[in-house]
Amino acid sequence: MHTVLTMNRIVFSLFLILTSFALRAQTSDCACFVKGVVKDQHTGQPIVGATVLIVGKNSGVFTDENGRYELRNLCPGAYTLECRIIGYNPFREKLDLTAGHEENFNLEEQEVHLKDVEITAHRTDAPSSQPLSTISGADLDKTRGQNLAESLKGFTGVTSLQTGSSISKPVIHGLHSNRILIMNNGVRQEGQQWGSEHAPEIDPFIATRLSVVKGAAGVRYGSDAIGGVILVEPEELPFDKALSGEVNAVGFTNGRQGVLSGTLQGSIKGFKGFGWRAQGTIKRGGNIRTPGYFLDNTGISEKNFSLAAGYRNKGFGIDVFYSRFDTQIGIFSGSHIGSVTDLLSVIENGEPFVKSGFSYNIARPNQNVSHELIKAETHYHFQNGNRFQWTIARQLNDRNEFDLHRPRNDSIAALNKPELTFKLTTLTNDVIWDHKPIAGKLAGQLGISTLYQYNLMDGRPLIPNFNQFNIGFFWMERYVTNGWELEAGARYDYRSLTSFRIVNREKVSQDFKFANFSGTLGATRNFSEKFSARLNFGTAWRAPNVSELFSDGVHHGAAAFEKGDATLKAEKALNTIASVKYASPKFTAEIGGYYNIISDFIYLKPQPEPILTVRGAFPYFKYTQTDASFKGIDLSANWEFMKHTTVSSKLSYLRVYDRRNDNYLVLIPANRIDNQIKYELPEDAKWHKAYFSIGNLFVAQQKRVPPASDFLAPPKAYSLWNAQVGTTFHVTEKQQLEVGLSVQNIFNVAYRDYLNRFRYYADDMGRNVSLRLKWKFGAYD
């Protein structure tokens, strides 16, 4: 049996097939109807209790025990049909009951088979009243070759926290690290997320969909889902489908970086219900160039692969998934500072002291990080509509950080050991029960999640070793009635943490216990076909992490002495998020507002006196708690103002305030606006999906910072231009070649971003031209 597979489907994501929209009409009076069956592609079983509704009409129906639905008394016209199941990303399909099919309507009463529509109604499990943005298909292809955080930057309200150009962490509504959660293929990603220079250990090529749930989603996802959740989801495995695959090749001029990724997937003849996938990525890049100079030692080398296999039979399914992520990242050597004096002199110099040319070589300081995930998931759909799912996963995160300087002692230096090693092992268990709809109107989900984690640390003392255990119980229900969709949920979490460290050459252990209730309440209202609104109140929590409890030393990247506090309590967020959407064929706009109040928000508070070390006095910061408010607006609009030509705008606006101290907070992303204009060539036999676009990103200066909180004022506002051109060639019926060329920072503008930790030392990346090729073959899609 082949076991060269990959990309197991995310546990939670099912595919539905909405079979045959049938419609019937006598004349042009309002007697059309649409009917069909909603099926689960996993199993071919009908789905009981899915909502099917016509957007804008206050009429929705549930599918019956055979998965059937029927919507009657429709007038001829254009409609949008929507299908929803709890936790699924709503699927919409446009139906035209007039144009092109008019003849059919005039026929005798009979079922007219329009087309088979495959619905990719992915289950996301987030409350449906919370905003969910997804990138997939051609839009995701345009981000290929970039790391995870960079791939998500197209969403409003999402930015990144960077350490140079190669380490990026996603930021949602101003929150990052342990305040957002990443679900990698249905499993919560557990690395050393507390570190601002610890990027998520995920290969974006694993995913065919990347989604962001904005706002607190603590009920469904548990601890850390304060700012939002990122979902990394692979495609469903190709059960009983022919062999297919794709090869992606991306080249970037800046860093002379090349990325090659391939996927092969299929089934086994004679083994019904089986599917497999194998996927791998290689990335290699050298020194990054700013408009004026190269950055020494900024190369990257990455090798990732994943294997997946699954089996389906009627209501039963099982998937296994293995992935390995392995990266070696050079850290710009000019960012190594020993003392405040060092930092001030590089700031004064305006550019790095360390000069360099181009090189692929990765030397000290560097990070070598690997992350392994093995996961098994099984589920069973009962005939009556109940569903059971069990997921177990084990992750091993192995992070090694090498300082610029080897130890002076030759015999120790000869070992070439990393100065910091963290080995974090995490075992998770999730059991979920979807109960069958009650009275055809109420559907819900119950679950238990456990997590066991232990951390082994070696080298320079930074964070302690620890054992951590967490258990959570949740329950969510959703009620659908005319035009309204209401949902509510609650969760209880209990966490215990035992830390072990050396104090004065003695082992000291300490126990911590945290417990929390979370809740969510939401409503969605469809006012008309074009106009809908959502409102959600959600809470989430986060226990202080070990670095916040125990830090005690100089953070050299930040030239700050950071001290933890073992008496910190858990952080709690109460998030209100509302959005209104207007969608017509030529114009779409969505405006969302949020107000996230985080009580006992943990942050580094500057202390009046500096702290003395052998490298001089460092500004002294203590982890302290306050109440913070995060208010913001996300606005996006698309307007096809001319045939084939669309202009789109995205605005992210955020204001953050420290309510206890009447002050601002540091490291909050600046407001920004992104504008694009895109021209799409009409489809013809030769040109498929051909387009040209040009865009601009304007990032304002962050002016809301606490006074005298930093060595350097936040960088000035900047404006970057970019352009893309691309098309798809149909080589043969079963082979496609997609080509895309893009230029970032066209005018090679020298700029620095407030959320790039290297803003003290060097400019950001200069012009970058990239060429993307994607070859798809076989029965893909």
Place this chain on the structure above:
Amino acid sequence: MRMTRKISSMLLLAAAVSFTQCKDAGDDVQIDDENELITSVTLKFTEEGTTNVQSFSYKDADGDGGNAPTAFDTIALKPNKTYTLAIELLDESKTPASNITEEVAEESDEHLFVYTPSPSTLLTYTYGDKDVNNYAIGLTGKAVTTAAGLGKMKVQLRHQPGSKNGTPGPGSDDVNLDFNLKVQ
């Protein structure tokens, strides 16, 4: 079918069991003596023509954080005298304490001590040693005081692997201390 389900469940169970073979992070905590710290810096001034040695120290035995430094002496010298200045670096967080001065001496082509009095009229420092590339090191040198006065003396150890060029510019600080200086 039923068979497959049974096998799968058993596989899952087996996997679950194997996952419970957890390690306890507490068993693994140990004192790591492979990290290099500089916990004490001692300046030894020997007045020329005498054997009078005056030592002035900075000491923080447990390194950064933890307990505050236990000593940060004021350098007290006489005016218009010539002193031989030697420096000693120790890591006293280990038992026995390790001598970092020796290690700096072994890798003298990567290190440079910089002594900066302020005001600069208080004292003049002259290097008394050279590395293999004929660049100064500063493990030993001569300090000449002039008129009486109060000020500071900055003592830096610049770590400059591969970039040492005789100037303080390259590299980063391994030591950066502002001693109070009293010439009277």
